[in-house]
Amino acid sequence: xxxxxxxxxxxxxxxxxxxxxxxxxxxxxxxxxxxxxxxxxxxxxxxxxxxxxxxxxxxxxxxxxxxxxxxxxxxxxxxxxxxxxxxxxxxxxxxxxxxxxxxxxxxxxxxxxxxxxxxxxxxxxxxxxxxxxxxxxxxxxxxxxxxxxxxxxxxxxxxxxxxxxxxxxxxxxxxxxxxxxxxxxxxxxxxxxxxxxxxxxxxxxxxxxxxxxxxxxxxxxxxxxxxxxxxxxxxxxxxxxxxxxxxxxxxxxxxxxxxxxxxxxxxxxxxxxxxxxxxxxxxxxxxxxxxxxxxxxxxxxxxxxxxxxxxxxxxxxxxxxxxxxxxxxxxxxxxxxxxxxxxxxxxxxxxxxxxxxxxxxxxxxxxxxxxxxxxxxxxxxxxxxxxxxxxxxxxxxxxxxxxxxxxxxxxxxxxxxxxxxxxxxxxxxxxxxxxxxxxxxxxxxxxxxxxxxxxxxxxxxxxxxxxxxxxxxxxxxxxxxxxxxxxxxxxxxxxxxxxxxxxxxx
Numbered sequence: 001x002x003x004x005x006x007x008x009x010x011x012x013x014x015x016x017x018x019x020x021x022x023x024x025x026x027x028x029x030x031x032x033x034x035x036x037x038x039x040x041x042x043x044x045x046x047x048x049x050x051x052x053x054x055x056x057x058x059x060x061x062x063x064x065x066x067x068x069x070x071x072x073x074x075x076x077x078x079x080x081x082x083x084x085x086x087x088x089x090x091x092x093x094x095x096x097x098x099x100x101x102x103x104x105x106x107x108x109x110x111x112x113x114x115x116x117x118x119x120x121x122x123x124x125x126x127x128x129x130x131x132x133x134x135x136x137x138x139x140x141x142x143x144x145x146x147x148x149x150x151x152x153x154x155x156x157x158x159x160x161x162x163x164x165x166x167x168x169x170x171x172x173x174x175x176x177x178x179x180x181x182x183x184x185x186x187x188x189x190x191x192x193x194x195x196x197x198x199x200x201x202x203x204x205x206x207x208x209x210x211x212x213x214x215x216x217x218x219x220x221x222x223x224x225x226x227x228x229x230x231x232x233x234x235x236x237x238x239x240x241x242x243x244x245x246x247x248x249x250x251x252x253x254x255x256x257x258x259x260x261x262x263x264x265x266x267x268x269x270x271x272x273x274x275x276x277x278x279x280x281x282x283x284x285x286x287x288x289x290x291x292x293x294x295x296x297x298x299x300x301x302x303x304x305x306x307x308x309x310x311x312x313x314x315x316x317x318x319x320x321x322x323x324x325x326x327x328x329x330x331x332x333x334x335x336x337x338x339x340x341x342x343x344x345x346x347x348x349x350x351x352x353x354x355x356x357x358x359x360x361x362x363x364x365x366x367x368x369x370x371x372x373x374x375x376x377x378x379x380x381x382x383x384x385x386x387x388x389x390x391x392x393x394x395x396x397x398x399x400x401x402x403x404x405x406x407x408x409x410x411x412x413x414x415x416x417x418x419x420x421x422x423x424x425x426x427x428x429x430x431x432x433x434x435x436x437x438x439x440x441x442x443x444x445x446x447x448x449x450x451x452x453x454x455x456x457x458x459x460x461x462x463x464x465x466x467x468x469x470x471x472x473x474x475x476x477x478x479x480x481x482x483x484x485x486x487x488x489x490x491x492x493x494x495x496x497x498x499x500x501x502x503x504x505x506x
Contacts, residue, residue, distance in 0.1 A: 012465055014383075014456040028451055032337070034330040035457065042325055045176040053171055056234065057180060059227045060168035061187045063127065066224070067160050068191025069198075070134055070217045071099060074150065076199040080210040085143040095150040100405040102154030107398035110159025111391030116254050118233045118241075119167045119390070122159065127221040127228075129156035134221075138214035162394020165377045170236040170389065174458045175328065177381075182324020182374030189316040189370060196306065239463040240387060243481035247473040257387035257472040264468065265385050269392060271453055272380060276400025278446040279373060284407035285438050286350075286369050287312075289415075290362075293431035297420065298354045308359050315363035319371030324378070331457055332379040336372045336450045343368030344443045351432030372446070382459040386466035411438055 133153040244253035294300040327335035349361035384392035418430035
Protein backbone atom coordinates (compact mmCIF):
# COMPACT_ATOMS: atom_id res chain seq x y z
CA UNK A 1 0.00 0.00 0.00
CA UNK A 2 1.33 3.44 -0.87
CA UNK A 3 2.45 5.65 2.00
CA UNK A 4 0.46 8.73 2.92
CA UNK A 5 1.89 12.21 2.78
CA UNK A 6 2.48 12.01 6.53
CA UNK A 7 4.17 8.59 6.46
CA UNK A 8 6.47 9.66 3.65
CA UNK A 9 8.23 11.99 6.10
CA UNK A 10 11.30 10.29 7.60
CA UNK A 11 10.50 11.98 10.94
CA UNK A 12 7.01 10.49 11.14
CA UNK A 13 8.20 7.23 12.71
CA UNK A 14 11.21 6.66 14.99
CA UNK A 15 14.31 5.14 13.33
CA UNK A 16 13.66 1.73 14.93
CA UNK A 17 10.05 1.50 13.70
CA UNK A 18 9.21 -1.82 12.09
CA UNK A 19 12.43 -3.58 13.14
CA UNK A 20 12.38 -7.11 14.51
CA UNK A 21 14.05 -7.73 17.86
CA UNK A 22 17.10 -9.18 16.09
CA UNK A 23 17.36 -6.24 13.71
CA UNK A 24 16.97 -3.77 16.57
CA UNK A 25 19.69 -5.33 18.70
CA UNK A 26 22.00 -5.62 15.70
CA UNK A 27 21.79 -1.86 15.14
CA UNK A 28 22.43 -0.71 18.71
CA UNK A 29 26.14 -0.13 18.15
CA UNK A 30 25.96 1.17 14.58
CA UNK A 31 23.29 3.73 15.55
CA UNK A 32 25.71 5.27 18.04
CA UNK A 33 27.61 6.71 15.10
CA UNK A 34 27.22 10.47 15.54
CA UNK A 35 25.25 12.29 12.83
CA UNK A 36 28.04 14.89 12.89
CA UNK A 37 25.68 17.68 11.98
CA UNK A 38 27.39 21.01 11.61
CA UNK A 39 28.00 22.54 15.02
CA UNK A 40 25.64 25.51 15.28
CA UNK A 41 26.70 28.75 16.87
CA UNK A 42 25.07 28.68 20.34
CA UNK A 43 24.49 32.43 20.12
CA UNK A 44 22.55 31.88 16.90
CA UNK A 45 20.53 29.13 18.62
CA UNK A 46 19.38 31.33 21.48
CA UNK A 47 18.59 34.14 19.05
CA UNK A 48 16.25 31.77 17.19
CA UNK A 49 13.85 31.80 20.12
CA UNK A 50 10.99 34.25 19.99
CA UNK A 51 9.89 36.34 22.95
CA UNK A 52 7.03 33.97 23.56
CA UNK A 53 9.30 30.91 23.51
CA UNK A 54 11.67 32.62 25.94
CA UNK A 55 8.72 33.40 28.21
CA UNK A 56 7.65 29.74 28.21
CA UNK A 57 11.21 28.59 28.85
CA UNK A 58 11.96 30.96 31.70
CA UNK A 59 8.70 30.45 33.57
CA UNK A 60 9.38 26.70 33.44
CA UNK A 61 13.05 27.10 34.38
CA UNK A 62 12.34 29.30 37.39
CA UNK A 63 9.51 27.07 38.59
CA UNK A 64 11.78 24.00 38.35
CA UNK A 65 14.57 25.91 40.10
CA UNK A 66 12.28 26.90 42.96
CA UNK A 67 10.88 23.38 43.12
CA UNK A 68 14.44 22.28 43.95
CA UNK A 69 14.85 25.19 46.40
CA UNK A 70 11.75 24.11 48.32
CA UNK A 71 12.92 20.49 48.37
CA UNK A 72 16.32 21.35 49.84
CA UNK A 73 14.89 23.55 52.59
CA UNK A 74 14.50 20.43 54.73
CA UNK A 75 17.90 18.95 53.81
CA UNK A 76 19.60 22.16 54.93
CA UNK A 77 17.74 22.46 58.26
CA UNK A 78 17.72 18.88 59.55
CA UNK A 79 19.49 19.74 62.84
CA UNK A 80 17.25 22.74 63.54
CA UNK A 81 14.07 20.80 62.76
CA UNK A 82 15.19 17.98 65.04
CA UNK A 83 15.64 20.39 67.96
CA UNK A 84 12.23 22.01 67.39
CA UNK A 85 10.29 18.74 67.21
CA UNK A 86 12.54 16.90 69.70
CA UNK A 87 13.35 14.22 67.12
CA UNK A 88 16.53 12.62 65.84
CA UNK A 89 18.02 13.57 62.49
CA UNK A 90 16.92 10.17 61.17
CA UNK A 91 13.32 10.98 62.13
CA UNK A 92 13.51 14.33 60.34
CA UNK A 93 14.87 12.73 57.15
CA UNK A 94 11.55 10.91 56.88
CA UNK A 95 10.29 14.29 55.70
CA UNK A 96 12.66 13.92 52.72
CA UNK A 97 11.75 10.26 52.16
CA UNK A 98 8.03 11.03 52.08
CA UNK A 99 8.60 13.70 49.43
CA UNK A 100 10.44 11.15 47.27
CA UNK A 101 7.73 8.54 47.79
CA UNK A 102 4.80 10.80 46.91
CA UNK A 103 6.42 12.48 43.89
CA UNK A 104 5.34 9.57 41.67
CA UNK A 105 1.70 10.10 42.62
CA UNK A 106 2.00 13.78 41.75
CA UNK A 107 3.57 13.05 38.38
CA UNK A 108 0.68 10.76 37.45
CA UNK A 109 -2.10 13.11 38.60
CA UNK A 110 -0.66 16.33 37.21
CA UNK A 111 0.83 14.65 34.14
CA UNK A 112 -2.53 13.32 32.95
CA UNK A 113 -4.18 16.66 33.80
CA UNK A 114 -1.59 18.63 31.80
CA UNK A 115 -1.92 16.37 28.76
CA UNK A 116 -5.72 16.43 28.88
CA UNK A 117 -6.56 19.97 30.05
CA UNK A 118 -3.44 21.94 29.12
CA UNK A 119 -0.09 22.91 30.60
CA UNK A 120 -1.31 26.19 32.08
CA UNK A 121 -3.77 25.41 34.87
CA UNK A 122 -2.06 22.32 36.31
CA UNK A 123 1.11 24.45 36.48
CA UNK A 124 -0.78 27.16 38.38
CA UNK A 125 -2.39 24.67 40.79
CA UNK A 126 1.06 23.15 41.34
CA UNK A 127 2.46 26.48 42.42
CA UNK A 128 -0.53 27.30 44.63
CA UNK A 129 0.21 24.05 46.45
CA UNK A 130 3.87 25.04 46.79
CA UNK A 131 2.82 28.29 48.46
CA UNK A 132 0.37 26.62 50.85
CA UNK A 133 2.68 23.76 51.80
CA UNK A 134 5.85 25.81 52.28
CA UNK A 135 3.90 28.25 54.47
CA UNK A 136 2.30 25.31 56.25
CA UNK A 137 5.68 23.71 56.94
CA UNK A 138 6.91 27.01 58.37
CA UNK A 139 4.01 27.09 60.82
CA UNK A 140 4.13 23.41 61.86
CA UNK A 141 4.06 22.89 65.63
CA UNK A 142 4.26 19.08 65.77
CA UNK A 143 6.26 16.37 64.07
CA UNK A 144 3.08 14.85 62.61
CA UNK A 145 2.09 18.15 61.00
CA UNK A 146 5.58 18.40 59.52
CA UNK A 147 5.38 14.93 57.95
CA UNK A 148 1.89 15.61 56.57
CA UNK A 149 3.03 18.84 54.90
CA UNK A 150 6.08 17.18 53.35
CA UNK A 151 4.04 14.23 52.01
CA UNK A 152 1.62 16.63 50.32
CA UNK A 153 4.58 18.67 49.08
CA UNK A 154 5.88 15.50 47.40
CA UNK A 155 2.69 15.30 45.32
CA UNK A 156 3.09 18.91 44.20
CA UNK A 157 6.80 18.51 43.49
CA UNK A 158 6.23 15.37 41.44
CA UNK A 159 3.68 17.13 39.27
CA UNK A 160 5.95 19.91 38.09
CA UNK A 161 8.86 18.29 36.22
CA UNK A 162 6.97 16.90 33.22
CA UNK A 163 4.92 20.08 32.84
CA UNK A 164 8.04 22.26 33.05
CA UNK A 165 9.85 20.18 30.41
CA UNK A 166 6.89 20.29 28.02
CA UNK A 167 6.27 24.01 28.57
CA UNK A 168 9.93 24.89 28.08
CA UNK A 169 10.88 22.64 25.17
CA UNK A 170 8.01 21.43 23.00
CA UNK A 171 7.55 24.70 21.08
CA UNK A 172 11.26 25.39 20.56
CA UNK A 173 13.03 25.14 17.20
CA UNK A 174 14.50 21.65 16.74
CA UNK A 175 18.09 22.86 16.60
CA UNK A 176 17.88 24.69 19.94
CA UNK A 177 16.36 21.90 22.04
CA UNK A 178 19.61 20.21 23.06
CA UNK A 179 21.16 23.38 24.48
CA UNK A 180 17.97 24.52 26.19
CA UNK A 181 17.35 21.03 27.61
CA UNK A 182 20.74 21.15 29.33
CA UNK A 183 20.06 24.60 30.75
CA UNK A 184 16.58 23.62 31.95
CA UNK A 185 17.77 20.50 33.77
CA UNK A 186 20.36 22.45 35.74
CA UNK A 187 17.65 24.55 37.32
CA UNK A 188 17.80 21.81 39.96
CA UNK A 189 21.47 22.51 40.75
CA UNK A 190 20.77 26.25 40.67
CA UNK A 191 17.93 25.75 43.15
CA UNK A 192 20.32 23.98 45.50
CA UNK A 193 22.78 26.88 45.29
CA UNK A 194 20.01 29.39 46.04
CA UNK A 195 18.76 27.29 48.94
CA UNK A 196 22.28 27.10 50.39
CA UNK A 197 22.75 30.87 50.10
CA UNK A 198 19.39 31.81 51.61
CA UNK A 199 19.74 29.24 54.38
CA UNK A 200 22.94 30.98 55.49
CA UNK A 201 21.04 34.29 55.63
CA UNK A 202 17.67 33.21 57.03
CA UNK A 203 18.21 30.22 59.34
CA UNK A 204 18.89 31.05 62.99
CA UNK A 205 19.34 34.75 62.23
CA UNK A 206 16.01 35.68 63.85
CA UNK A 207 14.02 34.49 66.84
CA UNK A 208 12.02 32.21 64.50
CA UNK A 209 14.94 29.85 63.83
CA UNK A 210 14.48 27.77 60.64
CA UNK A 211 10.96 28.96 59.83
CA UNK A 212 11.83 32.11 57.78
CA UNK A 213 13.51 29.94 55.12
CA UNK A 214 10.21 28.14 54.48
CA UNK A 215 8.17 31.34 54.61
CA UNK A 216 10.49 32.93 52.09
CA UNK A 217 10.25 29.80 49.91
CA UNK A 218 6.51 30.39 49.55
CA UNK A 219 6.93 33.86 48.00
CA UNK A 220 8.41 33.46 44.46
CA UNK A 221 5.70 30.98 43.29
CA UNK A 222 3.26 33.94 43.46
CA UNK A 223 5.27 35.55 40.66
CA UNK A 224 5.35 32.32 38.67
CA UNK A 225 1.55 32.07 38.88
CA UNK A 226 1.06 35.65 37.65
CA UNK A 227 3.63 35.04 34.89
CA UNK A 228 1.91 31.85 33.70
CA UNK A 229 -1.53 33.45 33.83
CA UNK A 230 -0.60 35.96 31.11
CA UNK A 231 0.85 33.25 28.83
CA UNK A 232 -1.33 31.08 26.56
CA UNK A 233 -1.14 27.33 26.06
CA UNK A 234 1.78 25.97 24.04
CA UNK A 235 1.19 25.65 20.30
CA UNK A 236 1.89 21.91 20.37
CA UNK A 237 -0.81 21.30 22.97
CA UNK A 238 -3.26 23.52 21.06
CA UNK A 239 -2.68 21.42 17.93
CA UNK A 240 -3.57 18.26 19.83
CA UNK A 241 -6.70 19.88 21.25
CA UNK A 242 -7.81 21.08 17.82
CA UNK A 243 -7.31 17.57 16.44
CA UNK A 244 -9.44 16.15 19.28
CA UNK A 245 -12.18 18.69 18.62
CA UNK A 246 -12.08 17.89 14.90
CA UNK A 247 -12.55 14.22 15.77
CA UNK A 248 -15.84 15.01 17.52
CA UNK A 249 -14.98 14.56 21.20
CA UNK A 250 -11.94 15.82 23.08
CA UNK A 251 -12.37 13.33 25.93
CA UNK A 252 -12.99 10.25 23.80
CA UNK A 253 -10.12 11.09 21.47
CA UNK A 254 -7.79 11.56 24.45
CA UNK A 255 -8.75 8.13 25.77
CA UNK A 256 -8.23 6.63 22.30
CA UNK A 257 -4.78 8.23 22.13
CA UNK A 258 -4.03 6.62 25.49
CA UNK A 259 -5.01 3.19 24.17
CA UNK A 260 -2.84 3.65 21.09
CA UNK A 261 0.11 4.84 23.19
CA UNK A 262 -0.20 1.91 25.59
CA UNK A 263 -0.50 -0.59 22.74
CA UNK A 264 2.56 0.65 20.90
CA UNK A 265 4.79 2.02 23.64
CA UNK A 266 4.35 -0.06 26.82
CA UNK A 267 7.82 -1.55 26.43
CA UNK A 268 9.32 1.91 25.83
CA UNK A 269 7.65 3.26 28.97
CA UNK A 270 9.14 0.39 31.00
CA UNK A 271 12.55 1.13 29.52
CA UNK A 272 12.32 4.83 30.39
CA UNK A 273 11.53 4.05 34.05
CA UNK A 274 14.54 1.69 34.21
CA UNK A 275 16.75 4.31 32.55
CA UNK A 276 15.61 7.04 34.93
CA UNK A 277 16.22 4.74 37.90
CA UNK A 278 19.84 4.50 36.74
CA UNK A 279 20.12 8.26 36.27
CA UNK A 280 18.66 8.98 39.69
CA UNK A 281 21.00 6.44 41.29
CA UNK A 282 23.79 8.29 39.47
CA UNK A 283 22.89 11.71 40.87
CA UNK A 284 21.89 10.59 44.38
CA UNK A 285 24.78 8.13 44.63
CA UNK A 286 27.33 10.81 43.79
CA UNK A 287 25.77 13.62 45.84
CA UNK A 288 23.74 12.58 48.88
CA UNK A 289 26.51 11.11 51.04
CA UNK A 290 29.28 13.33 49.69
CA UNK A 291 29.03 16.10 52.35
CA UNK A 292 29.07 13.39 55.02
CA UNK A 293 32.22 11.91 53.46
CA UNK A 294 33.93 15.30 53.45
CA UNK A 295 33.13 15.92 57.12
CA UNK A 296 33.42 12.42 58.55
CA UNK A 297 36.25 10.89 56.52
CA UNK A 298 38.33 13.93 55.52
CA UNK A 299 37.56 16.16 58.54
CA UNK A 300 36.46 19.15 56.45
CA UNK A 301 34.88 22.02 58.38
CA UNK A 302 31.52 23.53 57.45
CA UNK A 303 33.00 26.25 55.24
CA UNK A 304 35.15 23.73 53.34
CA UNK A 305 32.13 21.50 52.77
CA UNK A 306 30.05 24.46 51.55
CA UNK A 307 32.74 25.64 49.12
CA UNK A 308 33.21 22.11 47.74
CA UNK A 309 29.46 21.67 47.27
CA UNK A 310 29.07 25.04 45.57
CA UNK A 311 31.93 24.32 43.16
CA UNK A 312 30.49 20.87 42.43
CA UNK A 313 27.12 22.44 41.57
CA UNK A 314 28.81 24.98 39.31
CA UNK A 315 30.36 22.00 37.52
CA UNK A 316 26.91 20.43 37.28
CA UNK A 317 25.39 23.56 35.75
CA UNK A 318 28.25 23.88 33.25
CA UNK A 319 28.04 20.21 32.27
CA UNK A 320 24.30 20.30 31.67
CA UNK A 321 24.50 23.21 29.24
CA UNK A 322 27.65 22.04 27.41
CA UNK A 323 26.66 18.40 26.97
CA UNK A 324 23.05 19.27 26.15
CA UNK A 325 24.39 21.45 23.33
CA UNK A 326 26.83 18.76 22.17
CA UNK A 327 24.09 16.11 22.09
CA UNK A 328 22.54 18.03 19.22
CA UNK A 329 25.72 17.35 17.23
CA UNK A 330 26.83 13.90 18.43
CA UNK A 331 23.49 12.36 19.40
CA UNK A 332 21.74 11.83 22.76
CA UNK A 333 22.94 8.30 23.52
CA UNK A 334 26.59 8.85 22.57
CA UNK A 335 26.73 12.00 24.69
CA UNK A 336 25.40 10.09 27.71
CA UNK A 337 27.89 7.26 27.17
CA UNK A 338 30.90 9.57 26.92
CA UNK A 339 29.94 11.30 30.17
CA UNK A 340 29.51 7.96 31.95
CA UNK A 341 32.94 6.75 30.82
CA UNK A 342 34.71 9.98 31.84
CA UNK A 343 32.74 10.13 35.10
CA UNK A 344 33.83 6.58 35.90
CA UNK A 345 37.46 7.49 35.27
CA UNK A 346 37.15 10.41 37.72
CA UNK A 347 35.79 8.31 40.60
CA UNK A 348 39.21 7.72 42.14
CA UNK A 349 40.08 11.40 42.71
CA UNK A 350 36.42 12.12 43.58
CA UNK A 351 36.50 9.67 46.49
CA UNK A 352 40.14 9.47 47.55
CA UNK A 353 41.77 12.92 47.36
CA UNK A 354 41.67 13.96 51.00
CA UNK A 355 42.62 17.67 50.83
CA UNK A 356 41.23 20.83 49.24
CA UNK A 357 42.30 19.62 45.78
CA UNK A 358 39.21 17.41 45.84
CA UNK A 359 37.29 20.52 44.76
CA UNK A 360 38.58 20.05 41.19
CA UNK A 361 37.51 16.40 41.18
CA UNK A 362 34.07 17.38 42.51
CA UNK A 363 33.65 19.98 39.77
CA UNK A 364 34.46 17.60 36.93
CA UNK A 365 32.63 14.58 38.38
CA UNK A 366 29.44 16.61 38.66
CA UNK A 367 30.13 18.06 35.21
CA UNK A 368 29.90 14.48 33.92
CA UNK A 369 26.94 13.37 36.05
CA UNK A 370 24.83 16.41 35.27
CA UNK A 371 26.20 16.62 31.74
CA UNK A 372 24.54 13.26 31.09
CA UNK A 373 21.44 14.55 32.89
CA UNK A 374 21.36 17.62 30.64
CA UNK A 375 20.42 15.36 27.72
CA UNK A 376 17.53 13.78 29.60
CA UNK A 377 14.65 16.31 29.26
CA UNK A 378 14.88 16.49 25.46
CA UNK A 379 15.71 12.76 25.14
CA UNK A 380 12.57 11.82 27.09
CA UNK A 381 10.50 14.34 25.14
CA UNK A 382 11.67 12.91 21.81
CA UNK A 383 10.88 9.34 22.86
CA UNK A 384 7.52 10.01 24.55
CA UNK A 385 4.12 9.56 22.84
CA UNK A 386 3.00 13.01 21.70
CA UNK A 387 -0.37 13.00 23.46
CA UNK A 388 1.13 11.96 26.82
CA UNK A 389 4.40 13.84 26.80
CA UNK A 390 3.95 15.49 30.21
CA UNK A 391 2.76 12.27 31.84
CA UNK A 392 5.53 10.07 30.42
CA UNK A 393 8.39 12.51 31.07
CA UNK A 394 7.26 13.27 34.62
CA UNK A 395 6.22 9.75 35.65
CA UNK A 396 9.30 7.97 34.27
CA UNK A 397 11.50 10.52 36.06
CA UNK A 398 9.64 10.26 39.37
CA UNK A 399 9.31 6.46 39.36
CA UNK A 400 13.03 6.27 38.69
CA UNK A 401 13.53 8.66 41.60
CA UNK A 402 11.39 6.45 43.83
CA UNK A 403 13.48 3.38 42.98
CA UNK A 404 16.69 5.28 43.77
CA UNK A 405 15.47 6.96 46.96
CA UNK A 406 17.39 4.49 49.12
CA UNK A 407 20.76 5.42 47.57
CA UNK A 408 22.16 7.22 50.62
CA UNK A 409 20.87 4.49 52.96
CA UNK A 410 22.54 1.80 50.86
CA UNK A 411 25.82 3.69 50.80
CA UNK A 412 25.71 4.48 54.52
CA UNK A 413 24.99 0.83 55.38
CA UNK A 414 27.83 -0.46 53.21
CA UNK A 415 30.10 2.25 54.63
CA UNK A 416 29.80 0.68 58.08
CA UNK A 417 31.78 -2.27 56.72
CA UNK A 418 34.77 0.01 56.07
CA UNK A 419 35.54 1.59 59.47
CA UNK A 420 38.34 4.10 60.03
CA UNK A 421 40.03 5.08 63.30
CA UNK A 422 37.53 7.16 65.33
CA UNK A 423 38.01 10.84 66.04
CA UNK A 424 37.31 11.14 69.73
CA UNK A 425 33.85 9.61 70.21
CA UNK A 426 32.90 10.09 66.54
CA UNK A 427 32.88 6.92 64.46
CA UNK A 428 34.47 7.32 61.03
CA UNK A 429 33.99 5.33 57.84
CA UNK A 430 35.65 5.10 54.43
CA UNK A 431 32.74 6.49 52.45
CA UNK A 432 35.05 7.31 49.50
CA UNK A 433 35.51 3.67 48.55
CA UNK A 434 31.78 3.01 48.99
CA UNK A 435 30.77 5.91 46.71
CA UNK A 436 33.33 4.78 44.10
CA UNK A 437 32.13 1.15 44.10
CA UNK A 438 28.47 2.17 44.06
CA UNK A 439 28.94 4.72 41.29
CA UNK A 440 31.04 2.29 39.23
CA UNK A 441 28.14 -0.18 39.25
CA UNK A 442 25.65 2.56 38.40
CA UNK A 443 27.74 3.81 35.48
CA UNK A 444 27.93 0.29 34.04
CA UNK A 445 24.14 -0.08 34.40
CA UNK A 446 23.45 3.25 32.66
CA UNK A 447 25.94 2.46 29.88
CA UNK A 448 24.29 -0.91 29.15
CA UNK A 449 20.75 0.56 29.17
CA UNK A 450 21.78 3.51 27.00
CA UNK A 451 23.41 1.25 24.41
CA UNK A 452 20.32 -0.97 24.30
CA UNK A 453 17.89 1.95 24.19
CA UNK A 454 16.32 3.84 21.29
CA UNK A 455 16.87 7.41 20.15
CA UNK A 456 14.82 9.80 18.05
CA UNK A 457 17.19 12.73 17.58
CA UNK A 458 15.56 15.96 16.36
CA UNK A 459 12.07 14.50 16.40
CA UNK A 460 9.47 17.04 15.36
CA UNK A 461 6.87 17.45 18.10
CA UNK A 462 3.92 18.94 16.22
CA UNK A 463 0.81 16.84 15.71
CA UNK A 464 1.58 16.43 12.00
CA UNK A 465 4.54 14.23 12.89
CA UNK A 466 2.71 12.17 15.51
CA UNK A 467 1.89 8.68 14.20
CA UNK A 468 -0.20 7.92 17.29
CA UNK A 469 -2.37 10.97 16.65
CA UNK A 470 -3.01 9.90 13.05
CA UNK A 471 -3.99 6.41 14.21
CA UNK A 472 -6.24 7.69 17.01
CA UNK A 473 -8.00 10.55 15.24
CA UNK A 474 -7.43 9.98 11.54
CA UNK A 475 -5.29 11.79 9.01
CA UNK A 476 -8.11 14.15 8.01
CA UNK A 477 -8.56 15.49 11.55
CA UNK A 478 -4.81 15.90 12.00
CA UNK A 479 -4.73 17.90 8.75
CA UNK A 480 -7.55 20.10 10.05
CA UNK A 481 -5.60 20.76 13.25
CA UNK A 482 -2.52 21.73 11.26
CA UNK A 483 -4.55 24.01 8.99
CA UNK A 484 -6.13 25.69 12.02
CA UNK A 485 -2.66 26.25 13.47
CA UNK A 486 -1.44 27.84 10.26
CA UNK A 487 -4.50 30.10 10.14
CA UNK A 488 -3.97 31.18 13.75
CA UNK A 489 -0.32 31.91 13.02
CA UNK A 490 -1.16 33.91 9.92
CA UNK A 491 -3.67 36.01 11.88
CA UNK A 492 -0.89 37.38 14.07
CA UNK A 493 -0.05 40.00 11.43
CA UNK A 494 3.23 38.39 10.46
CA UNK A 495 5.00 39.51 13.65
CA UNK A 496 8.11 37.32 13.83
CA UNK A 497 8.19 37.56 17.62
CA UNK A 498 4.85 35.74 17.73
CA UNK A 499 6.10 32.86 15.67
CA UNK A 500 5.09 29.37 16.68
CA UNK A 501 6.94 26.20 17.41
CA UNK A 502 5.92 24.68 14.08
CA UNK A 503 8.41 27.00 12.44
CA UNK A 504 11.61 25.04 12.68
CA UNK A 505 13.87 27.43 10.86
CA UNK A 506 15.78 30.51 12.04
